[in-house]
Amino acid sequence: MTSGSINIAIGGEAGDGILSAGEILCKIFFESGAGLCTYKNFPSRIRGGHTSYSIRAAGGYCSSRSCETDILVAFDEETFDFHNGELKDSSIVIYDPAKVKNIKKPEGCSPTYYEIPFAELASKNFSKHLYKNTVMVGVIAAILNIEDAHIVKGLSALIKAKKGEDVLKINMSACELGMEHYRKIEGAKRLAMPSGKIDAADSLMITGNEAVTLGAIAGGCRFIAAYPISPATEIFEMMCSELPKAGGTAMQAEDEIAAICAAIGAGFAGARSMTSTSGPGLSLMAEAIGLAGCAEVPVVIVDAQRPGPSTGLPTKTEQGDLYHAIFCSHGDIPRIVIAAADVGECFEFAANAFNLAEIYQCPVILLTEQVIAQNKFAAPKFDYSNIEINRGRLLSEAELNKPGYKFLRYEFASDGVSPRAIPSQAGGVHLCNGNEHLESGRITEDPELRRKITDKRMKKIEAAASSKYLPAPKFYGDDAARYGVIVMGSNTGAAVEAIDIISAKTGRRDFKIMQTRSLMPFCVEAAAEFISKREKVFVVENNYSAQLCGLVKMHIPAHGKLVSVLKYDGMSFAAAEIADRLMTEVR
Structure with a gap:
């Protein structure tokens, strides 16, 4: 075990229920008071290919995977190829003989191996082999001596609401069968859960994508346009169900170019708007990001990074979009780029991104990564009391029509931030386009005015550096x-x-x-x-x-x-x- 944690890895074929079994274990561990984080390793296809689900359970909050595995469950032989290097003398390896004929043992250590016929037990007792994963959950619960109350809570939370009481009872029976089977093995090893606990009542178990979604809605987002792309898709999926409850709109675009353009349009119209994507989508959005910078329209872009180039590795993680986020789009435009390290920052930064976008009237790019976006973490409950809505220099109709005031949308302000109005406001009519323009928005090619308006726009980055909404190191x-x-x-x-x-x-x-x-x-x-x-x-x-x-x-x-x-x-x-x-x- 590493740093007071215990680490479980489950390996098998994609589409075989491995991820669902991992989710059940996570919920049981969370209910028992364990801090945890997960690490999913799955292929970018629906069925076939090897997948694994690793869980690190600790006595406190944790946010990174371990190099060691204490309990390895193998539903296929490929599991050993991926995880043998993580095993040690104290490790327990459980395998299903129906799928594993050849046990590939690691060099340099001697784990303990147990043959448990998960599929056979499930088929004989419940007429369906799919319950083999819940039998496996029971075996792990027996190894770790997890209390029955935590198992009931964990299974109920995930199964009862979705599939009903009858299915829950079958899963409880399958879990009990697994526990009983392991306990009957003479001399079977046990491992202890880490000492120390988190308060489940004051904590939550959540992915980075879910945290971004909650932060965006809390931060006043009322429009999202997106095109599904791994590993950011869950943001849009959750927005589709949750944003309408807050009076907002979610629109699935035909591609990433349409998505960013729709989000820019909503921002121009006065809505706090965003799009979610990954590296390939950000590449397609580059020109439109330049439009938002030139026209000074607020918009938020969430980039859940994955390895490139091209399609790359859609379900794996990387930090390869840093340069692209900072420099994408031709020419010089103001933009703000922030990077979240955990689910708490995903929530906080997503909320504050809309303040930054509206105050400095520019694109704001929030970088996350697949490892944060799609994995679960136990974390303290989010603090909504600190969230503010600051719309910057968005003028009211009274301000626009104040006697003697002349509204200039791109006024040469000392900090680069000009007054802003939205369509339908009396006194706020102005031109907005992607051509170089005067303070009024009218097109110009005058060299001196070109230099002056560029300087004005770029001053906003200097001003943003001291903003309370910009996260300090x-x-x-x-x-x-x-x-x-x-x-x-x-x-x-x-x-x-x-x-x-x-x-x-x-x-x-x-x-x-x-x-x-x-x-x-x-x-x-x-x-x-x-x-x-x-x-x-x-x-x-x-x-x-x-x-x-x-x-x-x-x-x-x-x-x-x-x-x-x-x-x-x-x-x-x-x-x-x-x-x-x-x-x-x-x-």
């Missing part, structure tokens, strides 16, 4: 640390845990972490001060081209101190991986 570790670690997004939790692992192994706390949460505008002063106090700074990121490190180098002449720590195989960093890489570098 966060720091973890000791101020006196010799070495620094710069991270963004999902690597934050893994890096924080990594320095604890290093401390436990070496007795020293030599690392301090800086989490960059705003990428445009970039936190230049904070990063420069952080780097200046360190002998060497490691930039940990999930891409090939070291984009976060490159961004730091664009702003701070500290090239000799920066060392890239990269991973781009479609999987997120585990804390132990970061710890090993850092200890290797500083020996």
Whole structure:
């Protein structure tokens, strides 16, 4: 077990109910008071191909996967190919002999193996082999000595409301059968759940996509246009059911270009609007993002990153869209780019993105990643009391028609933020287009006015840098640390845990972490001060081209101190991986 956690991995064929079984276990663990996070590894097809569902249960909240597996459940032989490297002497391996004929054992360790005929037990007792997954849940519950009350709560929460009391009773019986079968095995090993608990009443279990959706609605979003794309689709799906309840509208567009253009149109009309997508969709949206920047229309874009190029790996994770988010679209436009590290930040940043978009009248791009977007995490309940709605310089009709006032939509304001009106407001008529324009919106090709209006637009980035809605960097570790670690997004939790692992192994706390949460505008002063106090700074990121490190180098002449720590195989960093890489570098 790693850092007071226990780690379960279930492997089998896609479409065989592996993910559903994982969801049941998560709910049972959550009801028992365990903090948890999941890691889904599934192919981009409906059936066929190997899939696995890993769960890390801890005594407190956790946000990164483990490199070790304590309980491995194999419904196919391919499971061993994926997970043998995670096993250790204390691991328990359970397999179904109907599917697993050849047990591939790892080198260097000797786990304990148990043959349990899940499908046969389910078919004999319930006439349907699909209950094999619930039998498996019972076996794991027996290994971990989970209380019956937690099992009942977990199964009821997921099954009763959807499928009724009768189906719940069958699943309870299947779970009990699994527990009974394992308990009858002579000398069967047991493992203990981690000590410590979270308060389930004050916590929630949620994915990043769900957190973004709740944050967006709480932040006043009333229009979304999107085209389904992994790993962002769940945002739009949830919006379709929840946004109308708040008086909003969800529109499925025919493609990503239509989606961003519809969202821009809604923003121009005065609605807080957004779209959700991933890298390929963001590529298609580039020209329209330029339109929003030039016309100064507020819009929010959520980019749940996945590996590219092209279709790439739709169901895996990466941080490869950083440059694209900051620089996409030809020419220079103001835009704000922020990156969330966990479900709490997904909620908070999604809500505040609409304030930033309306105050600075520009596109705001919120970056998440597949590992956050589609996995579940236990987290404290979200605080709605801190959410504000700030519409910036959106003028009322009384202000527009004040005696002696002349409304100029693109007025040369000192901070670059001009007054704004929406269609139908008396006194707010103006031109809005993608051509270069005067303060009134009329087209111009005058060189001096071109320079002046560009300067005006770009001043908004300087102004946004001091906004209370722009997330400031966060720091973890000791101020006196010799070495620094710069991270963004999902690597934050893994890096924080990594320095604890290093401390436990070496007795020293030599690392301090800086989490960059705003990428445009970039936190230049904070990063420069952080780097200046360190002998060497490691930039940990999930891409090939070291984009976060490159961004730091664009702003701070500290090239000799920066060392890239990269991973781009479609999987997120585990804390132990970061710890090993850092200890290797500083020996």
